[in-house]
Amino acid sequence: MNQHEFISQLQEALSRLPESERQDIVADYQEYFRDGLAAGRSEADIAAALGDPQQLARELMARHHMARWESRKSVGNLLSVVGSIAGLGVLNFLLAIPFLFYLWLLTMGALASTGILIGGVVLFATLASNALFGWPGIQEARDFRTLWSSYEQAGPSANIHIRGSNGERVDVVRDASAGRVSVHIESSDGSVSVQRSASEARGVLRSVNEDGQLDDNELNIGISHEGAWIAVVLMIVVGAGGLCLCYWMARWTWRGLLAYGRYQLGMLVKARGLDG
């Protein structure tokens, strides 16, 4: 290999470096060739002593990427570091795949935690705003057990029958012999009816579908006030905790990666030292 071949291979392999940095490196090698030639050596001799320009360039690129990552930590810069270390040919490709999978998992974990945290904070703000200003209104499912206890206090024979102006009806009827109360809500055209017995923890929603058949569905009772607050706190704790964990893991990952990169560069230098 003569000087021209060495320099052009180096230039080619460094094409992704910033122009000024590439020219600086190339100028240094040209200077080295000039000095070697002045000392009476042949171009081939000097080129052989300097080593493989491709490998040299890979090492310089890896150092460049690591320096850039240390000055500005972004996902793109991190990927450049991973790529350039892999390009050194010392990082086993099979090792790189689980590592990238791990990075992906870490990213997903961080995104999920962020989502949960944001959800928790939004819900918290909504609940707090509702508690303080009564806005926005929150539709809260009536707890039938509360209704039952107030009904009980009202008196043993106080059945409630409410009739709406459009024919809707609400009935609260106590069956003393069975020791239970039932709540019946029905729409004017009979298409929707809710029947609930207070001794049970679930209600039955009956709706008449278009074919005139009755569907029995379990009626889920909406989350209670206390339950909402607990859920919100849980969401914030889980979200923030997950985010902290991901941040901590990411910190250790990039520290480990840099240390690994330096170690691999050190191995390279040692390997070349043995050659030379």
Add this chain to the structure above:
Amino acid sequence: MKTQLKKGTLDMCVLAALAAGDSYAYELVSILSRSMEVSEGTMYPLMRRLQAEAWVSTYLVESASGPSRKYYTLTAEGRRQLVLMQQEWQEFVSDVNSVLQLAAGQTKGEAS
């Protein structure tokens, strides 16, 4: 073993050579290869690493015949580092020497 020892101490040797006076890459290699075997290929990445550590800095000197030449010079931090490395090296050498002498004495004692 010899290669590993050399790799660890090459930084110190380069810094020491520069402490004697500013120099350029080819001259540095020549100075070092007078007393030790140096791979020319390791020199340039090594110089860039020393620059990144801010132990050396560079300046260009215009020459009458042809393009300018890059000189390396020690920084204040580089001088401090060199003193530190030299101290560690001396301690290491004297430790090893005393172990070797002790071992040699024991061998002699067993032989007699």
